Amino acid sequence: MNIKDFMIADVITAKKNMSIKELLELLVTNRIGGVPVVDKENNLLGMISDGDVIRYLQPKGRTVYDMYALVLVSEQEDLIHKLGYAIDHKLEKVMSTKDIFTVHPDDKIENALAIFSKYGFKKIPVVNDDSKVIGVVSRGDIIRYISTTLISKTEEQ
Template sequence: MKIKDFMIKDVISVREDTSVKDLLEILVKHNIGGVPVVSEENTLLGVISDGDVIRYLQPKGRTVYDMFTVVLVSEKEDLTHKLKYSMEHSVKKMMRQKDIYTVSPDEKFEEALRIFSKCHFKKIPVVDANNIVVGVVSRGDIIRFISNKLIATMDEEN
């Protein structure tokens, strides 16, 4: 089975100049955890996930543990201020541009499985030979494929 046989073809993506606020609205509206960042020509420029946003918004010098164990008014105000200030920033400031794994539509299913098992990504962009985004594969897609196709095939054989 090839990637093109089960990839999501209707890709939700953003541009580099998309604001953090607009990105968050897209993620919530579509109940997704990340999207490819593309040019006007739909060329892959990077990826951004909900985890990238959380890391970007974390107050400097504090861990999540510190934020909950030391509750000071100034810390709450600092986080609120950073949230308000950051909402109009573009995703370009926080998107990942390095160490991005992609797959091609003609690669085998096992390549996506290998990447997901090695890396902790939620989605992998599917790109053509010109680095144009033509789809995405998510961990959920892999699990659904295994469940629907492979297990069903095994049941038929028994």
């Protein structure tokens, strides 16, 4: 089975100049956890996920001042403050640009399985021969394929 047989071809993408707020609206509206970031020609620039946003919003470490501030300000107010500060930041500050793996539509399912199992990604962009994003494959797509196709064949025997 090839990637093109079960990839999502109606891919939702983001642009690097989108704000975190626009990304969150995109993710929530479409009930997805991440998207490829592309340029005007649909070339892959990076990936962005809900996990990237969460890691961006989480303070790196606490100083003595931070600990004192936590006594004065609730955690919720601290998060609201951080959101207010970061919500307009552009995706290019947050998106992953290194160690981005892709698959080709003619690749076998095993290529995607190997990437998912080794790196723990949730989605892999599918690119054509011109390196344009033409789809995505998610862990859920693989599981649905295994469930509906492979298990059904096993039960028929």
